[in-house]
Amino acid sequence: MAGAEAAAEVAAVFPRSPPPPPRRQLFLAAGGGASPRWWQRRRRLLRSAVPPGPGLGLLGLVFSRFCCSALAGPVVDPHVTAVWGKKVALKCIIDVNETITQVSWEKIDGKSSKTIAVHHPEYGISVQGEFQGRVAFKNYSLTDATIILKNVSFSDAGEYVCKAVTFPLGNTQSSTTVTVLVEPVVSLTKGPNPLIDGANRTIAATCTAATGKPAAQIDWEGGLGEMESTSTLFPNETVTVVSHYVIVPTRFARGRHITCIVRHPAFDKEIRYPYVLDIQYAPEVSVTGYDGNWFIGRGNVQLKCNADANPLPMEFMWTRLDGQWPEGLLAVNNTLQFSSPLTYNYTGTYVCKVTNALGQRSDQKTIYILDVPFKQTSSVAVAGAVIGAVLALFIITIFVTVLLTPRKKRPAYLDKVIDLPPTHKPASFEERTLAVPQKEAMLQEENFALQSQYRERDAGNLQHMKAVNGRQLTCEAEEPQEQEGLQPMYPVYQQTYYKNWSNRYPQNSGPGRVYINPREHYV
Template sequence: MAGRMSFHCHWNTPIFSGLKTTLLLFICSLKGVRSNQVVVDQHVMAVLGKNITLMCTVEVEKNLSLTQTSWERKANGNTSTLAVYNPIYGISIAEEYQGRLNFKTPSKEDATIVLEDVSFADTGLYTCKVATFPLGNTQASTTVTVMVEPKVYVSAGSAPLIDGGNETVVAICTAEKGKPMAEVSWETDLFGHSERKVIDEPNDTITMEMQYRWVPTRFQRDRKLTCVVRHPALETEFRIPYTLHVQYAPEIDITGYDGNWYIGRENVHLTCRADANPPPARYTWTRLGDELPAGVQIVNDTLVFSRALERNDSGVYRCEVANDIGHQAKQREIRIQDVPLKQTSTVAVASAVIGAILALLLIAVFIIVLLTPRKREPSYLDKVIDLPPTHKHPPEYTERAVSIPLTVNQMHTRKSDSHHLFQGNTIPDYWEHRSSSHEQLSYQEWICHTSGSEKVYINHREHYV
């Protein structure tokens, strides 16, 4: 915030008093003799070792004349002049500030100065003074505070990070000798926690240490932490990434054996791949229960068969890897076959395709069989319903003429009378002896059959089994 200070017209003469003095001041203001102002920043933060600009602008009325501007500094109860600007005589700089202090753009309206390479001794109260005629001096002051930009760095903890070890300090973020104290924090997704340590330093500076504590594990190796530092002397926040280096014993995997090693095969090898931190110091190859075959060479982490495979190359091969943390071993059984496997990948793919096609055909046939309607077989009840009439329940009884088997002569006699089968009201004895289960039939229901010399009419609806 800029500060303004005004200088007004005052004439102190013992001749004038009371009303006369008031009247004179009123006349003075009517003549246009008003005030001039000095504008400065009330507070300025300087950074140790860098430059600082102290602003001072002057607002002078047209009827006033700027005679001189100057800067003074007050510290430890003493006041000293740093620099003077006179429109006629030029610029004057105090000897102790030669080469470090200058007016930025000296003029009647601007008395701003630039102080280079600020030190702790530059802390204090600075006053910009303006001398005008005929009003005299006008001034305004600004306070300068020297900040110290911290030195920021990240370091590892005192102990190495060992997989499976106890909680330890994995990294330290330091903001060294800052003024005021810096704000330090860690950004990470690890499940650790931070601890702060504050150290007082000379010249009211403070060192801030932010430790990060964590239980090391190989599964979180190469993870990153980020140290974040904020300070008024920094234009932006300071960010430093740090990678965790967890040490662990080797993790081993043996590659190179595809299960199709056969007698006479060439250019084969076994490779012992090891993941370790620090890197493996040595590799050791052995064969369980026997020595390594002749013609086999060890090249770093690889067991090379420099000749065609033989039957006695079968066995269990063991690889052992060691580093500064520990050693681990792994083994692989190798079987040498008489002949190579015949089924190639192409044949296997073709077989799979053919099998899939056959499976689809079977599914299609099954669906067609399920959806095709089948002829219904007669059931037992159907067979019973279709039995001859003698095996069925007799129909409901109705009155009609009696029909009995007739001979040929009788048939000729009865043809003459088509309306009646019997004369009179008497029913022949033959009807009385018929079973009640026989159905009464008309003449047309009888069919002629030859029986010996006579033709006998039989009811075609009655079948005898």
């Protein structure tokens, strides 16, 4: 029907060509009595009867319209993941400019297919067979053929085809593949055996991810033990994963947290199950309350039995080792009360025994009754004395360090000259004056008059000695005490003194002379 209408449309578009001329006319044109001019007009008429250009263009347009529209299939998701027992949406968007006469969904079953649902603009929506009640179109629009598949089961996995029938182009279709996942059932339980302090490797907790497709991934957090996992595959391709957390129990691990972490593609996020370790151990017992200052007549004292155990202690029992149980003692659970003032009869050793499901432990305390109480040093006073002693020691250390540290003295010029070897010739007065710092140069100018006075005084102290064994001896008298006292104060005077002494007293150049070297030349 559609092909006949298309042919009629083509016939209306293209005009029919004129019939061929009779055979007689063709014979006359070939060589009979017809003129060539008539034949030429006939040829022009035949050429104008069927215009080749526009006809071929319209024909190509029609064929391209058929071909191109048929290749544009519905828009679907190539792969869709569905979760067992939940619902999933299968998208199908039809984007064509032609009239849509019907849309439908089919499921491929081997080499055949079966219809799931049909939407007709005139007859409405129809859902077939086993899919009734589980399949519904998301919208009533023919351009959006998306369906919702509820209560997904294993049989729903496979290939689905979305078809659209248009006029005049015909059918167009696209397919999508559905994969069914199964969420695992996650559970966390404690180990089959109790965790006892000092025991060997024991399962602390078990984390199970049952009947998942694909297999779930299980990890542990805690850092106290090791993970041991096993997997079981079932005929429906589901997998059960069981993971044990194994530790070596110790009482110090009691109350610690471990966490089971399960990851699966069907989960929106990872699942975390926390668990608190419960370690059992025998009682740990200690007796307190005795301060060592129990004296005759003291009252309101007691001993306390402290026990740490898991499970909780079942029984507290007080006994005395070295004598009979005195009157005035009252045992109430973990407390031993001395209800009357103390006497010598209370001196002795008292034992507390604690029992739980794992055993019995005990501790004891020996009590001494004094005649009179001894004075206890206040803890505040002791602390103050210790702090004061530390501060005093610190101050004394600083004082001794300051006294014993040598002070570095700036050496004078004369000390530098004395340290030179005997063969060294001191620099001249002019050269030393240039090397004197500015401060010493100012001091030299202020004391110039004082230097002149000392030069005249020193001249009287020098005298010539008598000749000894035919030799003339020149000596220098001892310098006065005042001169030694002025050496540190006036170093410039010492420099000028050497020069003046050598100028005023020239040395003999004869072979029999005796020369006393100035002490500045000795080291």
